[in-house]
Amino acid sequence: LLRVDEWGWLVGVGHLHRGHRDTLMGRPLPRKLAYFGHHYTHFFYALDAAPPFAVRAVSGEWCLGDCELIQYVSGMARTGGEELLLSFGVNDCEARVARLPLAEVRRMLARM
Numbered sequence: 001l002l003r004v005d006e007w008g009w010l011v012g013v014g015h016l017h018r019g020h021r022d023t024l025m026g027r028p029l030p031r032k033l034a035y036f037g038h039h040y041t042h043f044f045y046a047l048d049a050a051p052p053f054a055v056r057a058v059s060g061e062w063c064l065g066d067c068e069l070i071q072y073v074s075g076m077a078r079t080g081g082e083e084l085l086l087s088f089g090v091n092d093c094e095a096r097v098a099r100l101p102l103a104e105v106r107r108m109l110a111r112m
Helices: 102-107
Strands: 002-004 008-021 038-048 055-058 071-078 082-090 094-101
Touching: 002 071, 008 071, 038 071, 082 102, 094 102
Parallel strands: none
Antiparallel strands: 002 008, 008 038, 038 055, 071 082, 082 094
8 A cells, every 4th residue: 555645545456357248447348358258457446544444435447558468566656756656567477667647546536
């Protein structure tokens, strides 16, 4: 979890394992993406930064870059200001890094 003091939240990334009949952001998945009948998607979630750590917001599902069949965010850091740095694995073969503007993450999070 990453503390975002100006929001008063702890932000995390969750993972979902999906089947070939599922959708991403309301759209059917391309056949190529779900060829082996599964894929992974991510979502952001936010908790209060103090006990009892209530869930405050959740985003819709998303993927990074080319939306490879297997992606797994394993690390998250704030880059000195207004950017989120995400480290993730691709197809259990390589590691990558993605950058997201913190403002975009905030837009993705819908209050509960």
